[in-house]
Amino acid sequence: MKQKCHVSKWYNAGSKIILNATVPIYEVGEFIGTYNVSPGSMIVVNSPVVERLVENVNYVFIILVTVIVLAISIIVFIKIRK
Known part of the structure; x- marks a missing residue:
């Protein structure tokens, strides 16, 4: 949590x-x-500031890892079948 x-x-x-x-x-x-703004951004304070960090799933990272795992699995499967 x-x-x-x-x-x-x-x-x-x-x-x-x-x-x-x-x-x-x-x-x-x-x-x-x-x-x-994204984390690491600079802001100029001219009045009261209220910010809340919102986190979401990084779908690009999840898809990239999935593609890499699938590619490695396919390569291993092809090598084993030969």
């Missing part, structure tokens, strides 16, 4: 901050709220 992280800190107007998050390779993350 994922835990929610709440960070509250005061930054002066014009401050530049980087929104960081550790996201597993099999997921993609996006901060949703005042700004809609």
